[in-house]
Amino acid sequence: MTVLRVPAATDLLLDADIACEASDLAPVEASWASAAAAQARLRAMVDAHFDTIYCALRRLGVPPGDLDDCAQQVFLVAAGKLAAIVPGRERAFLLGTAANVASHARRSQRRRREVPEPEEDETLDRADKGLRPDEAMEQKRQRAMLDEVLAAMPEDLRTVLVLFELEELTMAEIASALDLPQGTVASRLRRARETFTRLSARVVGAHGGRS
Known part of the structure; x- marks a missing residue:
């Protein structure tokens, strides 16, 4: 068994x-x-x-x-x-x-x-390293004028200009990021460029005409 x-x-x-x-x-x-x-x-x-x-x-x-x-x-x-x-x-x-x-x-x-x-912006100043003193000074001057122009722009135009011109996003990427139609982005960018040109001339003039 x-x-x-x-x-x-x-x-x-x-x-x-x-x-x-x-x-x-x-x-x-x-x-x-x-x-x-x-x-x-x-x-x-x-x-x-x-x-x-x-x-x-x-x-x-x-x-x-x-x-x-x-x-x-x-x-x-x-x-x-x-x-x-x-x-x-x-x-x-x-x-x-x-x-x-x-x-x-x-x-x-x-x-x-x-x-x-x-x-002082240490991150931005990293780009200054390796430049001659006069080049670094001129870079900071140019940057200060850019900041002044951007600060004077309306927020909606400034945002689109920075993302497109400085950060090099596409229209589609900006539209997606800001939840806007691409046509609105294109319109804001056109107005932003016009505003930037006008304000730049004013700021450069106020700084002695040097660009």
């Missing part, structure tokens, strides 16, 4: 634990791998685009004292929407986010009624 071996209760529990561990680890490990990949992608975005975003925020009118916080906010937004950012379109997404963050920062400044103190 064949004797059937009935597994001990401890054997059954051990087998169940092993099966449970094998089935549970797969999604956990996949989640860890996904989180690591997301973290690596975000770090790559920060490394590649932080200086660009910092400078863009400055050009878009963020007060000097708020630049660090606003730059951090841009990347926090990106971290929350990482899965929705199309690979290869990270820069466009970040600049569009920067435009929105800058708009909120300017409104907050107006509510506080603060007059920002001028500060």
Whole structure:
């Protein structure tokens, strides 16, 4: 007569634990791998685009004292929407986010009624390194006049001009970033160029006619 071996209760529990561990680890490990990949992608975005975003925020009118916080906010937004950012379109997404963050920062400044103190922008000054002293001085002078012209422009025109002319986004990218029809973007860009030309002549004249 064949004797059937009935597994001990401890054997059954051990087998169940092993099966449970094998089935549970797969999604956990996949989640860890996904989180690591997301973290690596975000770090790559920060490394590649932080200086660009910092400078863009400055050009878009963020007060000097708020630049660090606003730059951090841009990347926090990106971290929350990482899965929705199309690979290869990270820069466009970040600049569009920067435009929105800058708009909120300017409104907050107006509510506080603060007059920002001028500060040296270390990120922008990196471009000065390697220049002769006279070249660095001229670059800073040109930059100061550009900032003066941009500060005098209406916000909607300034944003489109900065994104198109300085950051080199396409009309389609700007329209998507600002949630505007492309025709509206094109119209604002045309008016922005006209306004910039008029204000530039005034600012250059006020600085002694040197361009």
